[in-house]
Each structure stands twice: as C-alpha cells, then as structure tokens.
Amino acid sequence: MIYFFFKAGFKKIQFNFEAIDIVHYIKYFIDELSWDFEEQDIKVQCKVDVDTNELVIVDREKLKRVLVNIIQNSLKHMKKGEKIIRFSVVERGHNIEIEINDYGDGIDPASLPYIFDRFYRADSARNTVTGGSGLGLAIAKQIISEHGGEIWAASEIGKGTSIFFTLRYAKK
Ligand SMILES: Nc1ncnc2c1ncn2[C@@H]1O[C@H](COP(=O)(O)OP(=O)(O)OP(=O)(O)O)[C@@H](O)[C@H]1O
Ligand SMILES: [Mg+2]
Structure with missing residues (x-):
C-alpha cells in the first residue's frame, strides 16, 4: 500500500484541509491508542503550552x-x-510546534541528516532486526510539507529521539 502511495505520485493525492483544534486532536489520538500503549507497557505524557485556542490547518x-x-x-526502538x-505542543509565532520524544536507543549523528530520505535506514547493527523499508519518515515529511510545515529530528544514542514538526495557525 505504501509503495502504491509513492508510485501513484504524491502530488496527485487529495488533501482535505480543515481548521481544527490541534490540542484536542492530539489528546483524542493518544486516547484512541491508550489500550495499545497500556498493552505494551508504554507511558504516554502530553504537555501543552499554548495559551490560545487558535485553529490549525490540518488534513x-x-x-x-x-x-x-x-x-x-x-515503539521499534x-x-x-x-x-x-x-x-509536547508549543506555540512558535505563526506556527504550532509538536514534539514527539521517546526514550529509545537513539540515532547516531552520522545518520541523523538522512532519516527523512526515502528508503533510508540507519544501518547500524541494532536496527537490522527491526524490519521496515525506510519510508515512514519520508511520507511524514511529504505530508508535513504539503501542510506548509517543517519536520526535523534531534537524537542522542542511548538517550532517545525527538521528532519535531510545525503546522500553521489558521488566522495568525
Ligand atoms: N524513534 C527512533 N529511534 C531510533 N531510530 C529511529 C527513530 N525513528 C527513526 N529512526 C531511524 O530512522 C530510519 C528511518 O525511519 P523510517 O520510519 O523512515 O523507516 P523505517 O522505520 O526503517 O521503515 P518503515 O517506516 O518504512 O517501516 C530508521 O530505519 C531508523 O534507523
Ligand atoms: Mg518507520
């Protein structure tokens, strides 16, 4: 299915943008997955630091x-x-910035610039058993770009990884 996604040409894929309350959306998303998280013994925290209820443009x-x-x-790492x-959700001027941080095994600095490239997988031994085709973050990047946002990562081996992305406020 994912391969079809790219073969079909991403630009032709229809986006349905709406102005939504992003904090509500994220909390709902976490709630929806709470059973899965519990089952896998994963603690999920959500920190919101936005003082307005401004809407964000999202598909x-x-x-x-x-x-x-x-x-x-x-989960894999x-x-x-x-x-x-x-x-964590914070305000950054005209944008809202979302960070998703894990306590996983991290990404080495040499691999970090490439993790959003198609088919890229950090080729350290610790990843060989985790499967995957190296498309997940490339797709995420395409989608965030279509929203007019940016996506990037920070990571430290042995400490964990943060993926950050921005989305635009509807009105600001
Ligand atoms: N949270 C993370 N912790 C450690 N490494 C990560 C993390 N997220 C991404 N990576 C590294 O970045 C690479 C690219 O991630 P991406 O999601 O694009 O591909 P994948 O997970 O290998 O495959 P797919 O998502 O297609 O199943 C991964 O192979 C992994 O090496
Ligand atoms: Mg992946």
Whole structure:
C-alpha cells in the first residue's frame, strides 16, 4: 500500500484541509491508542503550552499517518528500559510546534541528516532486526510539507529521539 502511495505520485493525492483544534486532536489520538500503549507497557505524557485556542490547518487523516509513522518508530526502538513517549505542543509565532520524544536507543549523528530520505535506514547493527523499508519518515515529511510545515529530528544514542514538526495557525 505504501509503495502504491509513492508510485501513484504524491502530488496527485487529495488533501482535505480543515481548521481544527490541534490540542484536542492530539489528546483524542493518544486516547484512541491508550489500550495499545497500556498493552505494551508504554507511558504516554502530553504537555501543552499554548495559551490560545487558535485553529490549525490540518488534513486529519494525513496527520494521523504522520503521528502513527513517528510512534511506530519509537515503539521499534524502545526495547530496553523504561518506555515513555512524550508529546509536547508549543506555540512558535505563526506556527504550532509538536514534539514527539521517546526514550529509545537513539540515532547516531552520522545518520541523523538522512532519516527523512526515502528508503533510508540507519544501518547500524541494532536496527537490522527491526524490519521496515525506510519510508515512514519520508511520507511524514511529504505530508508535513504539503501542510506548509517543517519536520526535523534531534537524537542522542542511548538517550532517545525527538521528532519535531510545525503546522500553521489558521488566522495568525
Ligand atoms: N524513534 C527512533 N529511534 C531510533 N531510530 C529511529 C527513530 N525513528 C527513526 N529512526 C531511524 O530512522 C530510519 C528511518 O525511519 P523510517 O520510519 O523512515 O523507516 P523505517 O522505520 O526503517 O521503515 P518503515 O517506516 O518504512 O517501516 C530508521 O530505519 C531508523 O534507523
Ligand atoms: Mg518507520
């Protein structure tokens, strides 16, 4: 299905943009997955630091794909120790910035610039058993770009990874 996504040409894919309350959306998303998180013994935290209820322009379905792709990676790379995923939502001028942080095994600095490239997988031994085709973050990047936002990562080996992305406020 994912391959079809690219073969069909991403630009032809229809986006249905709506102005939504992003904080509500993210909380709902976490709620929906709470059973899965519990089952896998994963603690989920959500920190919201926005003082307005401004709406954000989003395609709900596509944004869900972004969140799922990011979280799937966190789940794959949090095999040892405490499993915590932290969401944080902050205001950054005309944008809202969302961070998804995990306590996973991290990404080495040499690989970090390439993780959003299609088919790229950090080729360290610790990743060889995790499967995957290296498309999850490339798709996330395409979707965020179509929203007029940016996506990037920060990571430290042994500490964990943060994926950040921005979305535009509807009115500001
Ligand atoms: N949270 C994370 N912790 C550690 N490494 C990560 C994390 N997220 C991404 N990576 C690294 O970035 C690479 C690219 O991620 P991406 O989601 O695009 O591909 P994938 O997970 O390998 O495959 P797919 O998502 O198509 O199943 C991964 O192979 C992995 O090496
Ligand atoms: Mg992935």
